[in-house]
Amino acid sequence: MISVSGITKSYGDLRVLKGIDLEVAEKEVVTIVGASGAGKTTLLQIIGTLDRADAGTVLYKGQNVSQLSQRALASFRNKNIGFVFQFHQLLPEFTALENVCIPALIAGQSRPEATARASELLQFLGMSDRLDHKPSELSGGEQQRVAVARAIVNSPALILADEPSGNLDTENKKELHNLFFRLRDTFGHTFIIVTHDPQLASMSDRTIRIKDGLITQ
Numbered sequence: 001m002i003s004v005s006g007i008t009k010s011y012g013d014l015r016v017l018k019g020i021d022l023e024v025a026e027k028e029v030v031t032i033v034g035a036s037g038a039g040k041t042t043l044l045q046i047i048g049t050l051d052r053a054d055a056g057t058v059l060y061k062g063q064n065v066s067q068l069s070q071r072a073l074a075s076f077r078n079k080n081i082g083f084v085f086q087f088h089q090l091l092p093e094f095t096a097l098e099n100v101c102i103p104a105l106i107a108g109q110s111r112p113e114a115t116a117r118a119s120e121l122l123q124f125l126g127m128s129d130r131l132d133h134k135p136s137e138l139s140g141g142e143q144q145r146v147a148v149a150r151a152i153v154n155s156p157a158l159i160l161a162d163e164p165s166g167n168l169d170t171e172n173k174k175e176l177h178n179l180f181f182r183l184r185d186t187f188g189h190t191f192i193i194v195t196h197d198p199q200l201a202s203m204s205d206r207t208i209r210i211k212d213g214l215i216t217q
Contacts, residue, residue: 001026001190002047002158007056009042016042018213020056026157029184029191031201034210040194041162043210047192048081048160049073060158078107082151082189084161088143090135090150096122096142097131100149107154114153121149125179141172148179152189159183161193165200177203 002024009017016039024030032040045051047058049065057066060080068076090099097118104114122131125145135143144164151159161180165173177200183189193200201207209217 001028001061002192003057003059004043004047005057005059007043007046007053007058009039009046009051009053016213017046017053020210020213020215022208022215024190024192026190027184027188028206029180029204030193030206030208031204032192032194032208032210033196033201038210039213040210044160044162044192044194048083049077078103079154080156080158082154082156082159084144084147084151084159084164086163086166088135088140088147090143090146092135095132095134096127096138096146096149099135099146100153103150104153118149118153121153122146125149139172140168141175144168144172144176145179148176148183152183152187155187157188157190159189159191161191161195163194163196165195165197173197173199 004020004022007017007020020043032043034040042051046053053066057064065073065076097115100118100122101114104117105111119131122128125148127142127145130138130142138146165176168176180191181203184191193204195201208215
């Protein structure tokens, strides 16, 4: 599903990625681990088309997304990739339901369609009684579930997560980790997850270790 070949990336004189080759199969849950500064997040951003590599290609189901224009990339991301971040990135002035609706509205769905889909997902994630609550009224675990619902509202095949449980307590971490696998089994999502959490890494189908800008394992 995802094929990354020869990816390099530098910021000034700092070489962050030094030639990354990676294949990820459909419906696979892959974790990427390594020390801080190893290049994990940079690689995730390039796979997610949020950043461009200096060299190399990223193929998504055979399509070379490295060649798309910025406008085409924005449309591609909205339809095909969901993002989950450590600090949720929810808009504070909107309710949980409204936050989840936003990507669907951007994709061109009508408000009734987006609202119905967002409500369905939040109920699936155990948030049926929190639809009208704003992020400040939700716990960290609840905020992250809203962020997950937002990531999958457009039914993207690929979910990219950057330290998604890094800001959660032990119980909420466990719930979130199990949720990823439930989503894969229910909806068929593929997950690529950057994490420092050994529990999540041990649960994944495969763990990729990066050191000094190279895959070592």
